[in-house]
Amino acid sequence: MPPSKAEVLQGTLDLLVLKTLDTMGPIHGFGIAMRIQQVSEDLLQLNQGTLYPALLRLEQRAWIASKWGVSENNRKAKYYSLTRAGRKQLEQEVESWDQMSAVINRVLGTG
Amino acid sequence: MREPHRVFIHRVAALFGPRRRLEDDLDAELRAHVEMAVEQNLRKGMTAEAARREALRHFGGVDQIKEIYRDQRGMPMVETALQDIRYGFRMLRRNPGFSLLAILCLTLGIGANAAVFSWIEGILIRPYPAVAHQENLLALSGTATGTTGFESLSWPDLIDYRNRCTLIDSFIVGKIMGSTLSIGDRAERAPGQIVSANYFDALGVRPILGRGFLPEEDTGRNAHPVTVISYQLWQDRFHSDPAIVGKTQILNGLPHTIIGVAPRGFYGTFVGYAMQFWVPASMEERFEAGGYKLEDRSARWIEAFVRLKPGAALAQAQHEISAVAKRLETDYPETNRGRGIKLLPLWQTPFNKASEMLPTLGITFVVVFFVLLIACANVSNLLLVRSLARRQEITVRLALGCGRARLVRQLLTEGLILATLAAAGGLLVAYWSRNLLMVMYTAQSGIYLGGELDWRVLAVSAGVGLMATLLFALVPAIHTSKIDLAAALKSDSGGVVGGRGKMRLRSALVVVQVSLSFVLLVGAGLLLRSLQGMRTASPGFSTSVLTTGVDLFSAGYDTQRAKNFQDELLDRVQALSGVQSVAYSRVRPFSFLPYSSAPIAVDGYQSAPGEQPEVKYNEVGPSYFETMGIPLVSGRSFTRADNEAAPLVAVVNEIMAAQFWRGEDPIGKRMQVKDRWMQVVGVARLAKYSTMLEPPKPFFYVPLRQNFAVRVILNIRTPQAPGTMAAALVREVHALDPELAPYELITMREQVDRMSSSQRIAVTLLSIYGGLALLLAAIGLYGVMASAVSQRTRELGLRMALGASATNLMRLVMTHGLALTAGGVVLGAAAALLLTRLLGYLLYNVSPRDPLAFGAAFVVMTAASVAACFIPAWRATRTDPVRALRD
Numbered sequence: 001m002p003p004s005k006a007e008v009l010q011g012t013l014d015l016l017v018l019k020t021l022d023t024m025g026p027i028h029g030f031g032i033a034m035r036i037q038q039v040s041e042d043l044l045q046l047n048q049g050t051l052y053p054a055l056l057r058l059e060q061r062a063w064i065a066s067k068w069g070v071s072e073n074n075r076k077a078k079y080y081s082l083t084r085a086g087r088k089q090l091e092q093e094v095e096s097w098d099q100m101s102a103v104i105n106r107v108l109g110t111g
Numbered sequence: 112m113r114e115p116h117r118v119f120i121h122r123v124a125a126l127f128g129p130r131r132r133l134e135d136d137l138d139a140e141l142r143a144h145v146e147m148a149v150e151q152n153l154r155k156g157m158t159a160e161a162a163r164r165e166a167l168r169h170f171g172g173v174d175q176i177k178e179i180y181r182d183q184r185g186m187p188m189v190e191t192a193l194q195d196i197r198y199g200f201r202m203l204r205r206n207p208g209f210s211l212l213a214i215l216c217l218t219l220g221i222g223a224n225a226a227v228f229s230w231i232e233g234i235l236i237r238p239y240p241a242v243a244h245q246e247n248l249l250a251l252s253g254t255a256t257g258t259t260g261f262e263s264l265s266w267p268d269l270i271d272y273r274n275r276c277t278l279i280d281s282f283i284v285g286k287i288m289g290s291t292l293s294i295g296d297r298a299e300r301a302p303g304q305i306v307s308a309n310y311f312d313a314l315g316v317r318p319i320l321g322r323g324f325l326p327e328e329d330t331g332r333n334a335h336p337v338t339v340i341s342y343q344l345w346q347d348r349f350h351s352d353p354a355i356v357g358k359t360q361i362l363n364g365l366p367h368t369i370i371g372v373a374p375r376g377f378y379g380t381f382v383g384y385a386m387q388f389w390v391p392a393s394m395e396e397r398f399e400a401g402g403y404k405l406e407d408r409s410a411r412w413i414e415a416f417v418r419l420k421p422g423a424a425l426a427q428a429q430h431e432i433s434a435v436a437k438r439l440e441t442d443y444p445e446t447n448r449g450r451g452i453k454l455l456p457l458w459q460t461p462f463n464k465a466s467e468m469l470p471t472l473g474i475t476f477v478v479v480f481f482v483l484l485i486a487c488a489n490v491s492n493l494l495l496v497r498s499l500a501r502r503q504e505i506t507v508r509l510a511l512g513c514g515r516a517r518l519v520r521q522l523l524t525e526g527l528i529l530a531t532l533a534a535a536g537g538l539l540v541a542y543w544s545r546n547l548l549m550v551m552y553t554a555q556s557g558i559y560l561g562g563e564l565d566w567r568v569l570a571v572s573a574g575v576g577l578m579a580t581l582l583f584a585l586v587p588a589i590h591t592s593k594i595d596l597a598a599a600l601k602s603d604s605g606g607v608v609g610g611r612g613k614m615r616l617r618s619a620l621v622v623v624q625v626s627l628s629f630v631l632l633v634g635a636g637l638l639l640r641s642l643q644g645m646r647t648a649s650p651g652f653s654t655s656v657l658t659t660g661v662d663l664f665s666a667g668y669d670t671q672r673a674k675n676f677q678d679e680l681l682d683r684v685q686a687l688s689g690v691q692s693v694a695y696s697r698v699r700p701f702s703f704l705p706y707s708s709a710p711i712a713v714d715g716y717q718s719a720p721g722e723q724p725e726v727k728y729n730e731v732g733p734s735y736f737e738t739m740g741i742p743l744v745s746g747r748s749f750t751r752a753d754n755e756a757a758p759l760v761a762v763v764n765e766i767m768a769a770q771f772w773r774g775e776d777p778i779g780k781r782m783q784v785k786d787r788w789m790q791v792v793g794v795a796r797l798a799k800y801s802t803m804l805e806p807p808k809p810f811f812y813v814p815l816r817q818n819f820a821v822r823v824i825l826n827i828r829t830p831q832a833p834g835t836m837a838a839a840l841v842r843e844v845h846a847l848d849p850e851l852a853p854y855e856l857i858t859m860r861e862q863v864d865r866m867s868s869s870q871r872i873a874v875t876l877l878s879i880y881g882g883l884a885l886l887l888a889a890i891g892l893y894g895v896m897a898s899a900v901s902q903r904t905r906e907l908g909l910r911m912a913l914g915a916s917a918t919n920l921m922r923l924v925m926t927h928g929l930a931l932t933a934g935g936v937v938l939g940a941a942a943a944l945l946l947t948r949l950l951g952y953l954l955y956n957v958s959p960r961d962p963l964a965f966g967a968a969f970v971v972m973t974a975a976s977v978a979a980c981f982i983p984a985w986r987a988t989r990t991d992p993v994r995a996l997r998d
Contacts, residue, residue: 077144
């Protein structure tokens with residue numbers, strides 16, 4: 001029996017998106033979805049559509065910026081990239097995530 | 112943290128930005144995503160169909176995502192609200208008759224409230240336009256043990272308070288007085304104020320020409336004959352002379368240098384009158400009787416305000432000033448024992464018309480609230496009627512999945528639109544009626560009682576509009592949203608679904624309206640009765656007597672010249688044709704000028720311990736009692752023989768005789784007035800002396816010649832009208848002194864009426880609002896009865912078919928309508944019995960439970976109801992039984 005897919009944890013989608021943009025540079029929504037699924041080795045169940053409200057939210061906070069561009073297949077697509085504020089935010093979130101997971105691991109006795 | 116407001120800006124931008132483009136962008140972006148997924152799936156070897164299906168499955172519901180995206184992008188609450196507003200306007204336009212009627216009702220209700228707020232603001236809360244920071248101003252009132260009323264202050268006391276109170280920024284003296292201004296060929300009485308030197312600075316009022324007073328100008332006896340004149344005086348009497356500063360104007364016989372012109376819109380600091388000029392306190396002796404008082408601690412004549420330091424509370428300041436008063440009591444026991452001081456908010460100012468307007472405005476405040484409630488009930492009723500007509504639309508919306516909460520919000524939004532439009536109209540009404548109170552003081556010059564429409568009034572009116580919306584729209588909205596969907600969809604014929612409950616609600620609203628109107632009618636009736644009572648009751652003197660006067664004091668006459676002038680004028684007027692008798696008095700009854708008052712001692716009379724009996728008196732000339740028509744119970748009137756050389760005499764009134772001589776005949780007895788002994792020579796019938804409402808009180812008269820006053824009132828007994836007498840009077844005065852002009856000649860009736868202005872204003876306002884309420888209630892009743900009849904067409908037709916006559920049907924409908932009225936009247940009568948006591952202060956010789964007023968209100972209410980029910984009842988008799996049954 002294959003391992004069941006995990007739901008994306010509440011609030012972690014933003015972190016995943018920011019990290020993806022940090023690693024990949026400017027990229028469109030579909031690319032972000034592919035990258036997250038690849039890295040998670042298909043263990044994460046992601047409704048790809050939910051990426052878009054998340055992207056909008058991040059853009060409203062000025063953590064990411066967007067620009068229309070042309071994809072490798074010559075298709076018009078919106079490209080997202082990390083801003084300076086976004087990079088700072090990513091650092092903070094990574095740090096707090098590390099802390100949180102350390103605490104949880106310790107509580108669960110697996111650390 | 113700047114993210115939240117950055118997000119907010121984004122959202123607002125999206126809200127008002129180009130919606131089309133945003134939507135296109137979203138479409139394009141999502142489509143690109145799906146297409147890329149499809150391509151990838153195709154590359155994996157799926158069929159075209161499977162590739163698309165798989166791509167969409169991974170994406171999730173496109174429309175759902177779009178909806179979430181839109182909510183994140185814009186402001187869903189605001190968007191819905193805008194939608195509601197657009198829709199609301201469309202609905203109101205579709206029903207212009209309904210909308211106009213509803214807006215009209217609300218406009219009257221909100222407008223009445225806004226007008227009263229503007230009066231309360233402009234007369235009580237912030238009465239002095241152009242004065243800065245009125246919220247820091249307080250009125251000063253002296254107190255004395257044994258009395259409850261207002262006591263004036265002395266100048267030395269005021270200086271001590273000023274020097275010792277740390278929480279008070281400034282003491283602002285403004286004592287009202289008057290002077291006869293002769294400019295060019297016209298002489299006219301003008302009200303002015305004796306003020307402290309800091310007056311203009313402390314009030315924050317800058318003269319537009321020249322300057323205010325210098326600090327030294329309120330010191331020294333008669334040392335600074337300078338004056339600041341009002342804008343109005345400058346404009347009207349000096350023709351806006353730009354070089355006015357430095358010119359002189361004779362005030363009370365002495366040339367005063369005009370040093371400044373007050374800005375337009377500054378009327379001084381006396382609620383009720385527009386001041387025309389101001390002089391510094393050093394000139395007090397010129398304008399006030401009683402000699403030089405700036406160094407006399409026992410001379411109490413000052414009316415004053417204080418300005419608190421920022422942050423100081425009334426209670427603290429009161430504490431501090433009371434401590435100072437205590438110290439003054441120990442330092443100066445002979446003048447200050449038992450004397451205290453009180454700080455009062457401006458609306459409780461005891462020495463101007465604020466105290467007179469307070470009860471009237473208080474009652475009016477309650478009354479307009481009633482009017483608003485009635486208006487709301489009417490609009491509620493209209494909305495309920497309309498919700499019947501909109502049943503179809505609402506059923507469809509519900510069936511299409513509109514939430515009930517959303518529906519209620521939609522209906523409330525429509526209500527809010529009505530209220531907003533009505534509030535705008537109401538403010539217009541308030542603007543037009545801001546000077547209504549002034550208009551009611553007909554034929555009196557110098558009155559200033561203006562309303563003020565500032566942002567506070569606007570805010571309160573907006574609040575009232577909001578409250579009104581909840582009052583009138585909430586119940587119908589909830590009621591409407593409760594439509595039973597299944598039943599409503601099934602029967603789209605004329606059947607009435609939920610009609611019975613709605614009808615009951617509407618009947619209840621009408622009952623409330625009738626009861627509120629009834630209360631107002633009773634109130635108006637009581638005030639009318641009391642005004643009528645005041646007009647017909649005798650004040651104890653003849654009201655057809657003409658009264659005028661000559662201001663010899665302002666003209667600078669000394670005592671001897673004044674005596675000669677008075678004697679000569681008396682003889683000349685006496686000789687005029689039609690004049691029966693003429694007499695002087697120092698004080699005109701029912702005027703603002705206070706009577707003299709003195710401690711009284713009588714042989715054998717023991718006053719209660721600690722109480723010093725003071726009695727008011729008037730200084731009157733020979734044949735005063737005959738002229739005024741005040742009968743003498745016993746003894747004699749004053750004659751020319753009661754002069755300076757003769758023994759001092761007095762005439763007491765009945766109450767005084769009974770109080771001090773306990774039923775013995777006082778004639779020939781002596782009494783001590785302050786430090787002089789007088790012999791009682793007559794007993795006069797009781798009269799009213801200052802207002803019709805005063806209780807019977809002791810009073811006495813002394814001869815003018817033994818207590819001389821330069822400034823006197825001339826009373827003339829004649830069957831002629833003032834108009835015919837006036838010219839002759841002016842001629843006689845001019846013959847004696849061409850510089851002089853007499854005061855306006857009026858009847859005592861007119862004088863009495865002027866002093867009952869607060870009753871008259873209350874009656875007028877209550878009649879207007881009572882009439883309005885009655886009209887609104889009648890409209891409400893008519894509406895309910897009309898729709899009841901149209902809903903019962905089938906039943907009425909059946910009754911007719913079964914043999915009911917037109918009279919039967921008429922009676923049926925009328926009985927229904929009148930039953931509602933009866934319910935309202937019973938409730939209203941109960942409420943009125945509790946509420947009319949509020950009128951107490953304004954009522955004269957009328958019980959708050961006066962059966963006649965209640966009866967009249969009942970008759971009027973019934974008549975209005977019959978009128979309102981008649982048309983629906985008549986229509987009921989015209990029911991065509993065949994058609995009613997077939998439809």
